[in-house]
Amino acid sequence: MGFRLVLLLVFLYGGKCEVKQDLGGEWSLKDETEEYKDLSATVPGGIYTDLMNPSNKILGNIYAGFNDIEYKWVARYNWTYSTTFQVQEDLTKRDVINLVLEGVDTFATIFINDVKVGTTENMFVRYIFEITNTLKAGVNTITLKFDSPITVSEELAKKQAEDYAVPPDCVPDSYKGECHVNFIRKIPASFSWDWGPAFPSVGIWKDIYLEAFYVTTIRYVVAEVIDSGDNWLLSIDTYFAPKTTGITGKLDVSLQTKREPIQTSSEVILGEPNEHGEIFVTTNVTVPKSSVDLWWPNGYGKQPLYTLNVTFTNDKESSTSQKKIGFRKIEIMQDELDSGLAFYFKVNNVPIYAMGVNVIPLDILPEESYKRETVDRLLAAVAEYTEMNMLRVWGGGVYESDYFYEMADKYGLMIWQDFVFASAMYPANAEFLSNVQREVNHQVKRIQSHASLAVWGGNNENEGNLASNHFNTADNFDVYKADYIKLYIDTVRDEMRRATKNANFVNSSPTNGIQTDKEGYVASDPGSNFYGDKHYYNNKKDSLDESIFPTPRFSSEYGYQSLPSVTSWLTVANSSVLNLNSDFMKHRxxxxxxxxxxxxxIEFQMELPSEDNEYYDEAVIYYTQIIQAMSVKTETEHYRRFMGRFDDQGQGNTMGALFWQLNDVWVAPSWASIDYTGRWKMLHNFVPNFFSHELVTGHYNKDSKKLEIYHMLNKPNVDGEKWINLTVYSWESFTPLNVTQLIGEFEPLVARLVASYDVDQFLSDSGCGAADVAKYNCFVHIVGGKDGTVLTPSNYFFPSKFKEAKLKNSNVEIISVDMIDAKGLRFHVWVKADAPSLFVWLDPHDIKGHFLENGFIQHSLVTTVTFIADSPTTSEDLKQALTVTHLRDPKYFISRK
Incomplete structure (x- = not known):
């Protein structure tokens, strides 16, 4: 395709420099048989993105219809990427020239000027190949020949089976996916999952470039903050890429503080590599605590970050690395209790109630998941609009981009970072373990310095899978347990600890923490309610019945499915296939x-309209979002009610709730709170309330048949007496029937039972009718505050199932839309109802944005909510686009039964 002159990125220091030349941009693409050839490709990128490119016209929208099945052939081909590039003579005069590939997916053989320079086998490793004697001044060629990941994984599984099988043979049939991803180091979810399609991409998914230097360059800087009394000890490991040993130079370290910079300089000699082939220098810097401010999780304080510069210079050149670091101490506490052990996070000596969500890949195509706009959209939805403070980056996904962790630092989102192993047994042969060791070494050094990095997890659910015989491993348990320990303890954990002095680690999730260690790294009951963390799912029982939920020390996964909005579905299908029983919906x-x-x-709690109603499919979609939002809310409040307290079996002291899941990778039924198009489901609108730092709830105790009022406070805020108001409303009127005020002082980190009432008698006394029917006629609004200030979000107690309550088929309408800024981005929407209405849902359809409150309970004549548009619009256009519905929308129910 002809050569390209690529810009040299030159880093100057005192007249010396190291040189980097970007090789990204337009490349050529073909398959091995040349059935497809002379195609254009973009690097960084991937095969599906390239084949969808209109200039190639090979694939349509891979996310539409049944295209995940139609396009299965793509991953079975062997693809070749190539380009030409010109090198200036100045670059070739350096003593060392390397080809650097920050991310290759996954199996590639690499040629420079038709000379093989290396191979790749792990998409999570940075590959560096010396090409000093292969590159030339002028025009050069580079070619990457990719092997099909499907073929490679099959071959590795067959080879392993000659000794013994490593299950599972394949994903469940319902996943419609590919097999044996556990044998290769690639995004496991790319072979499909229960929320996503199989698109096993290949390609150069991160930056590719040349680097040239005379003697050395800085490879990594791992900066760790260690509490040391009145000071912080900043321990800095600087890793080098030397050409020869005995290199001397000066290492300068400069830390920006809120006062004068702290600087240190030392003469260093780069000696022989250690047994792991590394050359590094450790620099310890004492930082007075008075010179920096503490970094806190979201909602607990600010997130100041300080610039650290590390520079190596000698008479030939210089190399510099810069990082932003925060000063904090994060511990996992596992104190002894009367029954079992605690499990919670403590930051800067303050116990933290972890409120957060699990994150899957931000896109099923890895190059797309690294886009900044995707990171910005999702993390802003977490940190700017909720008080969540933790993200669990799940083990079936991907190590996120540098920018992702930078934004987590900025927002105060603690990261529970799983290593990328999930829901499978894995091989433990020498080749696989060596591959994993390189991966762990690179990833830990890459992101450990981030203030947000709170804990590393060895894997997702594999301790539990082994202990429970999920993959039928019991007959050969000792072998699989030995492999488990070789992989997650001897390799993952030990390599992590070698690369970091100060990282927290848990073997698995769920796990019993240090109790699992005592039991030989595979506990008899991982996820016990008395130790560590727990995952819990149950889609067969009434999800608004709190008695079905466990009471663990820490809940790190739980959730319920729902369907994306109609507007989102219409980006991948037409309206005729949106019935749950259609082939398309079953496929998704x-x-x-x-x-x-x-x-x-839905039917546990609500009455759907009849199937011959023209709005039936729309109603089902909307009702799934109601039940998802209410179920996750109910379960979350259950966990929060056990903060600092125990039941009569010693269960409780629950100090974390991370629901599943934040995001989607395509338009489909899933557990996500934000769908693939970026639209918030009702669940995400509920998150700010059930994850408020201060909350009051009404809990129905099935045993005593009492309404129990609880107050939860995650941290100290306002001392002294506070009030809680219980306001009883009839379904017929906006006029309160009764207001009960409770007064008390409440302590942080202990969920306190404030009051309890016999439900039927309380409602009957409030004017809801006879005791045997009162619960069908009324509901209770619950809110708390101090003096005249409301401090908690509105909460509600619904004493009967919604389908049994005497709800009205009320009329709800939008009466006004007013722009409240000059940019056309923020609007007030005024909503009027003629009776109390449940789950009032405003849908802007094709106008992208979100409401600060949606799916709300309207218990006043007019409610005002705020809409934030993604791009400028007008009041007129927004009002025209908006529709409104609610649980007993007359269009769903022509007449009340």
């Missing part, structure tokens, strides 16, 4: 239980 549902649980969970 990857959970082995299918779509039936969605409808069943």
């Amino acid at each position: 549902q990857h959970h082995p239980d299918g779509n039936d649980p969605l409808k069943n969970l």
Whole structure:
């Protein structure tokens, strides 16, 4: 395609420099047989993105219809990427020239000027190949020949089976995916999952460039903050890429503080590599605590970051690395209790109630997941609009981009970072373990310095899978347990600890923490309610019945499915296929239980319109979002009610709730709170309330048949007496029937039972009718505050199932839309109702944005909510686009039964 002259990126220091030349941009693409050839490609990128490119016209929208099946052939081909580039003579005069590939997916053989320079086998490793004697001044060629990941994984599984099988043979049939991803180091979810399609991409998914230097360059800087009394000890490991030993130079370290910079300089000699082939220098810097401010999780304080510069210079050149670091201490506390052990995070000596969410890959195509706009959209939805303070980056996904962790630092989002192993047994042969060791070494050094990095997790659910015989490993348990320990303890954990002095680590999730260690790294009951963390899912029981939920020390996964909005569905299908029983909707549902649980969970609590209603499909979609939002809310409040308290079995002291999941990778039924198009589901609108730092709830105790009022406070805020108001409303009127005020002083980190009432008698006394029917006629609004200030979000107690309550088929309408800024981005929307209405849902359809409150309970004549548009619009256009619905919308129910 002709050569390209690529810009040299030159880093100057005192007249000396190291040189980097970007090789990204337009490349050529073909398959091995040349059935497809002379195609254009973009690097960084991937095969699906390139084949969708209109200039190639090979694939349509991979996310539409049944295209995940139609395009399975792509991953079975062997693809070749190539380009030409020109090198200036100045670059070739350096003593060392390397080809650096920050991310290759996954199996590639690399040629420079038709000379093989290396191979790759792990998409999570940075590959560096010396090409000093292969490159030339002038025009050069580079070619990457990719092997099909499907073929490679099959071959590795067959080879392993000659000794013994490593299960599972494949993902469940409902996933419609590919097999044996556990044998290769690639995003496991790219072979499909219960929430996503199989698109096993290949390509150069991160930056590719040449680097040239005379003697050395800085490879990594790992900066760790260690509490040391009145000071912080900043321990800095600087890793080098030397050409020869005995290199001397000066290492300068400069830390910006809120006062004068702290600087240190030392003469260093780069000696022989250690047994792991590394050459590094450790620099310890004492930082007075008075010179920096503490970094805090979101909602607990600010997130100041300080610039650290590390520079190596000698008479030939210089190399510099810069990082932003925060000063904090994060511990996992596992104190002894009367029954078992605690499990919670403490930051800067303050116990933290972890409130957060699990993150899957930000896109199923890895190059797309690294886009800054995707990171910005999702992390802003977490940190700017909620008080969440933790993200669990799940083990079936991907190590996120540098920018992702930078934004987590900025927002105060603690990261629970799983190593990328999930829901499978894995091989433990020498080749696989060596591959994993390189991966762990690179990833830990890459991101450990981030203030947000709170804990590393060895894997997702594999301790539990082994202990429970999930993959039928019991007959050969000792072998699989030995492999488990070789991989996650001897390799992952030990390599992590070698690369960092100060990182927290848990072997798995769920796990019993240090109790698992005592039991030989595979506990008899991982995820016990008395130790560590727990995952819990149940789509067969009434999800608004709190008695079905466990009471663990820490809940790190739980959730319920829902369907994306109609507008989102219409980006990948037409309206005629949006019935749960259509082939398309069955295809998009990857959970082995299918779509039936969605409808069943609704029918526990709500009455759907008849199937011959023209709005039936729309109603089902909307009702799934109601039941998801209410279910996650109910379960979250259950966990929060056990903060600092125990039940009569010693269960409780629950100090974390991380629901599943934040995001989607395509338009499909899933557990996500934000769908693939970026639209917030009702669940995400509920998050700011159930994750408020201060909360009051009404809990129905099935045993005593009492309404119990609890107050939860995650941290001290306002001392002294506070009030809680219980306001009883009839479904017929906006006029309160009764207001009960509770007065008290409440302590942080202890969920306190404030009052309890016999439900039927309390409602009857409030004017809701006879005791045997009162619960059908009324509901209770609950809010707390101090003096005249409301401090908690509105909460509600619904004493009966919604389908049994005497709800009205009320009329709800939008009466006004007013722009409240000059940019056309923020609007007030005024909503009027003629009776109390449940889950009032405003949909702007094709106008992208989100409401600060949606799916709300309207218990006043007019409610005002704020809409934030993604791009400028007008009041007129927004009002025209908006529609409104609610649980008993007359269009769903022509007449009340």
